[in-house]
Amino acid sequence: MLVNFAIQTVINGIALWVAAWAVPGITFGTGQSTSSTFWTVAIVALIFGLVNALVRPIAALLSLPFIILTLGLFIFILNAAMLQLTSWLAGQFNLAFHVDEFFWDAIWGSLIITFVSLLLGFIKRPD
Template identity: 30%
Template sequence: MRFVLKIFLSSFSVVVAAWLLQGVDLRDYLSAILVAIVLALLNTLLKPILVILTIPFTIITFGLFLLVINAAMALLAAYFVNGFYIAGFWWAMGFSIIVSLMNLMINLDDRKRR
């Protein structure tokens, strides 16, 4: 049940980011749910490998390279989900920042309730 709630809250973050950014196009709410699921899978399976492989870049850039990895995850999600389009890298960067900040606020509120 908790996983389903997190997916729906993440899909809300996706909808808000798509609404705020002109370069991000979202066809419908089902696409937003699929994007949230694909992002969860990519962040679970692929992101840890990329973080380990790019440790030198992350250290040199004081952690800012993690934003590039998040943008890459967003572009991959756009590739896999029909109905979700990101116009380019910088739009993906903005999308990942907005979604990350919104999910951070949601998770902070969730921790306060425990």
């Protein structure tokens, strides 16, 4: 179980890094050294994993009528909200991770994170 969480955290870190590379409104701090950026990505991936494990199920349950009404498209809004919450929590810990705008940056970022996580999820061991 702990190994799967560690693998998922690495997958989240890679997905967050790809999203920050692809979406101009998602940043991991500018002008930082490579090792500082690596540790920022690692800690933000851990925060993102905890948010998805603890907050997202509750938010999905509370927004279930909207998810059903939109035939599942509200999941993208929920994922963007989790990304924005991760950005806010990273700011509380003085980490150099920021999502500028909710609608475009967070939505595109969540789509990229979902796609990259899906592709990299095939390497995860079965439960």
